[in-house]
Amino acid sequence: MDEFRFIDSIKPSYYRQSSVIKGVGDDGAVIQPNIGHELVISTDTMVDQIHFNLNNMSLEDVGYRVMVANISDLAAMGSSPLYYIVNISAPNSVTNEDLLYVYQGMNDIASQYRMDLIGGDTTSGHDLVISVTVFGNVSPKKKRLRSSAQIGDIVFTTGYLGEAGYGLSLLDSHKHDKLNYFVQRHIRPQPRVDFVRVTTNVNRICLNDVSDGISSELNEIANASNVSIEIDWDKVPIHKDMNHLEHSRLKQLALSAGEDFELVGTCSKGDWKLVRSLCEKDDIKVTEIGKVINRGEEPSVYLNEFGEKLSLDQSGYQHGNS
Numbered sequence: 663m664d665e666f667r668f669i670d671s672i673k674p675s676y677y678r679q680s681s682v683i684k685g686v687g688d689d690g691a692v693i694q695p696n697i698g699h700e701l702v703i704s705t706d707t708m709v710d711q712i713h714f715n716l717n718n719m720s721l722e723d724v725g726y727r728v729m730v731a732n733i734s735d736l737a738a739m740g741s742s743p744l745y746y747i748v749n750i751s752a753p754n755s756v757t758n759e760d761l762l763y764v765y766q767g768m769n770d771i772a773s774q775y776r777m778d779l780i781g782g783d784t785t786s787g788h789d790l791v792i793s794v795t796v797f798g799n800v801s802p803k804k805k806r807l808r809s810s811a812q813i814g815d816i817v818f819t820t821g822y823l824g825e826a827g828y829g830l831s832l833l834d835s836h837k838h839d840k841l842n843y844f845v846q847r848h849i850r851p852q853p854r855v856d857f858v859r860v861t862t863n864v865n866r867i868c869l870n871d872v873s874d875g876i877s878s879e880l881n882e883i884a885n886a887s888n889v890s891i892e893i894d895w896d897k898v899p900i901h902k903d904m905n906h907l908e909h910s911r912l913k914q915l916a917l918s919a920g921e922d923f924e925l926v927g928t929c930s931k932g933d934w935k936l937v938r939s940l941c942e943k944d945d946i947k948v949t950e951i952g953k954v955i956n957r958g959e960e961p962s963v964y965l966n967e968f969g970e971k972l973s974l975d976q977s978g979y980q981h982g983n984s
């Protein structure tokens with residue numbers, strides 16, 4: 663399939679968002695701005711062997727996951743998803759026909775949020791690299807910034823932590839069915855757009871999404887808000903079917919493995935009851951894990967465990983040539 667037919671095949675036959683004036687097919691997309699809203703823009707890239715392994719994941723799953731990583735950032739800003747742009751660089755072994763599966767996987771999750779594909783670019787290269795840029799709407803007063811945590815806030819997380827990392831290790835061991843619960847949590851995670859929707863009326867919530875592991879995300883919040891944070895190990899929500907794991911392994915999974923795409927954040931003590939009851943009504947798991955403190959020092963994150971206060975550094979996933 664040549665590039666022209668390929669673009670024709672991925673071109674949406676209709677757009678779900680009425681604000682799309684021109685989508686795929688011209689030199690650029692044209693969007694009618696949504697009056698009264700601010701536009702959130704975020705981008706994330708996935709690379710073969712770093713973010714996925716084509717030996718144990720289908721191209722459809724890869725497309726799904728890269729979209730989840732992006733939608734999760736829109737959720738972490740408090741915004742509702744609108745559009746996406748896709749840039750792909752593929753080796754010769756991945757044909758344009760094969761790439762249609764990536765788009766299928768992306769559409770599987772994007773369609774759940776009525777998102778539209780509005781453009782992209784395709785090139786050839788050595789490794790499969792997929793980069794997605796997403797756009798979302800947020801009402802100006804409901805942005806959920808990393809910089810908005812305040813002393814005295816409750817620190818919370820949605821869902822369970824460490825499931826995706828555990829799922830990845832099961833997937834790598836080749837001993838488990840693809841339908842295993844934890845493997846599914848790795849290859850088909852769900853972004854927490856539902857949390858954002860049910861809590862829109864809460865005044866101030868500070869949010870970050872779990873891509874690198876909460877030891878990293880909590881440090882990002884502490885630094886951006888110039889506060890310190892302490893969490894209690896025995897409050898960190900861990901699925902009961904992971905309890906058999908060795909303690910240090912469990913800690914590594916829950917705090918540093920990342921890619922759960924849950925939301926971690928803070929809100930005032932007064933609003934915590936409201937957040938909890940709004941989530942309960944919609945069956946969204948949310949757990950208090952600690953509090954925002956001020957120790958008159960550099961922003962830091964602490965883990966209380968067995969009566970000891972340990973420093974929790976940015977030990978999440980780090981790329982790098984540093």
Ligand SMILES: Nc1ncnc2c1ncn2[C@@H]1O[C@H](COP(=O)(O)OP(=O)(O)O)[C@@H](O)[C@H]1O
Pocket residue numbers: 705706735873874
């Ligand atoms: N190569 C880059 N060039 C410009 N900005 C970047 C680059 N990499 C990351 N950023 C910016 O740094 C901030 C943090 O990025 P990142 O740690 O990737 O966030 P997240 O974990 O939510 O994806 C974002 O504002 C992002 O746009």
Ligand SMILES: Cc1ncc(C[n+]2csc(CCOP(=O)(O)OP(=O)(O)O)c2C)c(N)n1
Pocket residue numbers: 706707711712713714715731830873874919920921979981
């Ligand atoms: C084959 C493979 N090896 C390792 C991992 C684990 N992993 C890769 S990247 C990453 C962190 C998240 O990716 P990043 O690019 O840092 O996303 P961002 O923080 O920008 O959202 C993790 C935990 C994986 N998913 N697949």
Ligand SMILES: [Mg+2]
Pocket residue numbers: 705706
């Ligand atoms: Mg990123």
Ligand SMILES: [Mg+2]
Pocket residue numbers: 734735738870871872873
């Ligand atoms: Mg993020």
Ligand SMILES: [Mg+2]
Pocket residue numbers: 873874979
């Ligand atoms: Mg990262």
